[in-house]
Amino acid sequence: MKKLTMLSIKLIAVGVIILSMNAKTLAQSDNAGNGLVSNMTIGVKAGFNYGFLAEDYKSRFTDYRPGYMIGIAASYYILDWIAISPEVYYMEHGGNNLPHTLMYAPGSAALIDLEQIDLEIRTIDIPVLATIHIPGASGDFQLKVVAGPSFGYTMNATGINTRIIGFNETKSYTKTDFTDVIDYWEYTATVGAGFNLKISSLVLSVEGRYRAGMSNLHTRDNSENFRSNTYMLTVGIGL
Secondary structure (H helix, E strand, C coil), X not given: CHHHHHHHHHHHHHHHHHHHHHHHHHXXXXXXXXXXXXXXXXXXXXXXXXXXXXXCCCCECCECEEEEEEEEEEEEEEECCEEEEEEEEEEEEEEECCCHHHHCCCCCHHHCCEEEEEEEEEEEEEEEEEEEECCCCCCCEEEEEEEEEEEEXXXXXXXXXXXXXXXXXXXXXXXXXCHHHECCEEEEEEEEEEEEEXXXXXXXXXXXXXXXXXXXXXXXXXXXCCEEEEEEEEEEEEX
């Protein structure tokens, strides 16, 4: 599991290097008069997640679970005020304090002494967003809104079980692999707002987002449906 996570981060890092090299090529082309770089920014993005599980995009039935995301992002400007912004990033999300029978069948031995179960899902997410700059903001500082669909591939999912053992009520922590009961494909919708700040040849991007689950993640028959919803705060640097 850790190997898969590290591999994903390494692949994203390689992608960042390749995209950075391409961005430098675009910059050189721009210096030659082609003007390509004014239409495109390419860079890295990272941030913090605050996720929960719900029956739909808002009806939360778990506690919030913190996580993070890291990846690469690009924006191609169709007009001065609108861009298409594809991204690829690794993220961790899920929820804490799930209903016990959401992941374990009623009567299962796994429910014995179980106090709490948390779920962590590791996903490669591919949003394709529209970025629209708000009229009136100009110069090096620009306000913006973003919206669009996201397509996620579930790498793995882990349940963190907390049990109370014995008369001394000692807490015991174990993990369960739930990858087989979580759908490999996830469809979500992302909306958000933020700003771009141009600093010399770089563009700083800061955004607040809401990633709403649009597809059921549970693959077991006769089990309660649930979706993963996530609040996100992201910071990016582009060329």
